[in-house]
Amino acid sequence: xxxxxxxxxxxxxxxxxxxxxxxxxxxxxxxxxxxxxxxxxxxxxxxxxxxxxxxxxxxxxxxxxxxxxxxxxxxxxxxxxxxxxxxxxxxxxxxxxxxxxxxxxxxxxxxxxxxxxxxxxxxxxxxxxxxxxxxxxxxxxxxxxxxxxxxxxxxxxxxxxxxxxxxxxxxxxxxxxxxxxxxxxxxxxxxxxx
Amino acid sequence: xxxxxxxxxxxxxxxxxxxxxxxxxxxxxxxxxxxxxxxxxxxxxxxxxxxxxxxxxxxxxxxxxxxxxxxxxxxxxxxxxxxxxxxxxxxxxxxxxxxxxxxxxxxxxxxxxxxxxxxxxxxxxxxxxxxxxxxxxxxxxxxxxxxxxxxxxxxxxxxxxxxxxxxxxxxxxxxxxxxxxxxxxxxxxxxxxxxxxxxxxxxxxxxxxxxxxxxxxxxxxxxxxxxxxxxxxxxxxxxxxxxxxxxxxxxxxxxxxxxxxxxxxxxxxxxxxxxxxxxxxxxxxxxxxxxxxxxxxxxxxxxxxxxxxxxxxxxxxxxxxxxxxxxxxxxxxxxxxxxxxxxxxxxxxxxxxxxxxxxxxxxxxxxxxxxxxxxxxxxxxxxxxxxxxxxxxxxxxxxxxxxxxxxxxxxxxxxxxxxxxxxxxxxxxxxxxxxxxxxxxxxxxxxxxxxxxxxx
Numbered sequence: 026x027x028x029x030x031x032x033x034x035x036x037x038x039x040x041x042x043x044x045x046x047x048x049x050x051x052x053x054x055x056x057x058x059x060x061x062x063x064x065x066x067x068x069x070x071x072x073x074x075x076x077x078x079x080x081x082x083x084x085x086x087x088x089x090x091x092x093x094x095x096x097x098x099x100x101x102x103x104x105x106x107x108x109x110x111x112x113x114x115x116x117x118x119x120x121x122x123x124x125x126x127x128x129x130x131x132x133x134x135x136x137x138x139x140x141x142x143x144x145x146x147x148x149x150x151x152x153x154x155x156x157x158x159x160x161x162x163x164x165x166x167x168x169x170x171x172x173x174x175x176x177x178x179x180x181x182x183x184x185x186x187x188x189x190x191x192x193x194x195x196x197x198x199x200x201x202x203x204x205x206x207x208x209x210x211x212x213x214x215x216x217x218x219x
Numbered sequence: 220x221x222x223x224x225x226x227x228x229x230x231x232x233x234x235x236x237x238x239x240x241x242x243x244x245x246x247x248x249x250x251x252x253x254x255x256x257x258x259x260x261x262x263x264x265x266x267x268x269x270x271x272x273x274x275x276x277x278x279x280x281x282x283x284x285x286x287x288x289x290x291x292x293x294x295x296x297x298x299x300x301x302x303x304x305x306x307x308x309x310x311x312x313x314x315x316x317x318x319x320x321x322x323x324x325x326x327x328x329x330x331x332x333x334x335x336x337x338x339x340x341x342x343x344x345x346x347x348x349x350x351x352x353x354x355x356x357x358x359x360x361x362x363x364x365x366x367x368x369x370x371x372x373x374x375x376x377x378x379x380x381x382x383x384x385x386x387x388x389x390x391x392x393x394x395x396x397x398x399x400x401x402x403x404x405x406x407x408x409x410x411x412x413x414x415x416x417x418x419x420x421x422x423x424x425x426x427x428x429x430x431x432x433x434x435x436x437x438x439x440x441x442x443x444x445x446x447x448x449x450x451x452x453x454x455x456x457x458x459x460x461x462x463x464x465x466x467x468x469x470x471x472x473x474x475x476x477x478x479x480x481x482x483x484x485x486x487x488x489x490x491x492x493x494x495x496x497x498x499x500x501x502x503x504x505x506x507x508x509x510x511x512x513x514x515x516x517x518x519x520x521x522x523x524x525x526x527x528x529x530x531x532x533x534x535x536x537x538x539x540x541x542x543x544x545x546x547x548x549x550x551x552x553x554x555x556x557x558x559x560x561x562x563x564x565x566x567x568x569x570x571x572x573x574x575x576x577x578x579x580x581x582x583x584x585x586x587x588x589x590x591x592x593x594x595x596x597x598x599x600x601x602x603x604x605x606x607x608x609x610x611x612x613x614x615x616x617x618x619x620x621x622x623x624x625x626x627x628x629x630x631x632x633x634x635x636x637x638x639x640x641x642x643x644x645x646x647x648x649x650x651x652x653x654x655x656x657x658x659x660x661x662x663x664x665x666x667x668x669x670x671x672x673x674x675x
Contacts, residue, residue: 041525042524045635045638052617056255056281056295056618070644071638088408091441092438094345122359122360172375183365184368194242198270205335209272209273210272211461214329
């Protein structure tokens with residue numbers, strides 16, 4: 026994954042609250058391999074899906090991405106060319122999935138000023154390191170966990186990061202299983218027919 | 220002085236970075252057909268599964284519930300999981316396995332879910348397993364690949380909220396109503412970012428099945444996970460299950476598990492209380508689980524755009540009583556309410572009566588199905604005119620083709636009334652299994668309490 030620090034792009038307002046991941050990508054599309062591209066599935070059954078056509082930044086409503094853990098919801102946004110979603114709050118799993126795919130989940134408690142600016146103009150400039158969103162005369166700060174920001178900026182991949190701790194993990198597990206031997210699945214275990 | 224959450228978290232922390240993010244050891248990793256993205260990531264990098272002995276697979280999301288109903292695409296999804304797990308030496312509860320069922324039903328049933336564990340699965344309802352005093356949470360495909368490769372997960376320690384529920388639940392009121400009740404009160408994002416510990420006399424009096432329903436719905440209130448401290452009820456449930464500790468380790472295990480309970484003076488980041496005696500059977504009227512009201516209420520006047528939009532989608536008129544709203548079909552099942560107790564509760568209402576609308580009953584697992592048949596529940600459902608089918612996620616998520624038709628209204632024991640969740644244009648009303656049974660009998664949203672008179 027390539028990291029990024031700043032981005033300026035076309036923003037649109039998609040103000041619905043509680044846009045859950047079932048809406049972002051209906052379940053029937055989730056068996057497709059990612060290589061085919063997920064952008065065409067984005068908000069497939071939503072009456073306002075055309076609003077997002079050509080958008081790179083979305084100003085969304087409350088509790089965006091709530092619901093299922095399907096990372097496919099993030100794939101659909103990313104493959105449709107979306108780089109950031111700005112909302113008063115996100116579903117936790119969605120936000121983690123977004124960061125893992127370089128999609129910025131920017132928390133802004135009150136998006137009214139940004140929405141007004143975007144309605145008048147259309148572009149938002151994102152500065153990840155300063156934590157700011159600028160549209161016309163308006164500049165708002167957004168909230169993002171420092172660890173999440175570093176991940177997006179550097180394009181870090183967790184499996185690569187964890188590889189440097191392989192020995193620590195192996196030692197930890199050995200000690201852990203020595204202390205809590207009952208935590209392991211009983212090796213005699215076989216499915217019961219009870 | 221530590222909370223249950225802190226005790227479990229601390230024993231799993233392999234390391235903590237300067238930015239406060241911890242690397243946690245994962246005791247159990249559960250995978251299903253939807254994990255294909257993660258296996259693909261692993262294959263692309265040429266990586267092996269780190270601990271196949273701690274990883275278990277099951278076919279559930281796409282599992283057909285009726286013979287001959289699997290399309291080639293569905294068979295392909297299940298075969299993909301069976302192949303991926305076989306390649307990596309992972310025990311898989313595949314389509315014909317006597318242990319097959321919904322991942323959050325079979326984990327506890329097989330004794331894979333134990334107190335004090337960290338449990339991950341690429342499914343948001345992984346919170347279910349917290350009923351045993353485990354930290355259990357759903358993760359996305361990138362994290363699933365990471366757990367497969369390393370048996371660890373990076374997490375920032377969440378604040379902990381205690382939800383204390385005291386008092387006795389009235390007849391006809393269940394864990395489902397408690398869960399929908401607090402979500403309606405705090406909002407679908409009310410517990411966002413928090414680990415929730417459910418405490419209080421109401422929770423202590425609950426069976427494991429009821430605690431699982433409560434923890435299952437934690438995610439619908441935005442929580443990262445839900446937990447209940449292990450007690451005698453927990454131990455009794457676990458004892459003798461296939462993958463649970465044997466006699467050699469049992470006493471030591473029990474002593475450890477009982478020590479996990481929150482210390483008396485431990486501090487929580489947030490405290491919320493709920494009076495169980497005030498809770499009535501609830502139904503949802505909108506398109507978010509927070510849109511829940513007592514069955515005796517009227518359809519609410521919309522207070523914002525979300526509610527206006529939800530009422531339009533649901534085809535409801537503000538000010539009309541919820542009870543009496545005609546329905547087209549019912550569904551009983553899912554990881555929320557597909558366990559034996561749920562089926563018994565529905566059967567107690569349906570016994571000797573006929574449903575006025577069609578519907579399906581899908582047990583949460585093959586084992587639940589066998590037990591229900593041993594108890595004769597299948598005949599009660601069939602005599603009532605409902606279809607008794609095989610286990611799987613089924614009509615909760617519709618991936619296997621079990622869907623509700625556009626515009627149809629379904630009374631459902633599931634977890635999400637999201638737009639299109641049960642099928643394009645489907646209208647879902649969430650409620651307890653007993654309330655679904657009441658809706659089936661009357662052909663409309665209905666209060667189960669009068670139908671229970673003389674029966675419980």
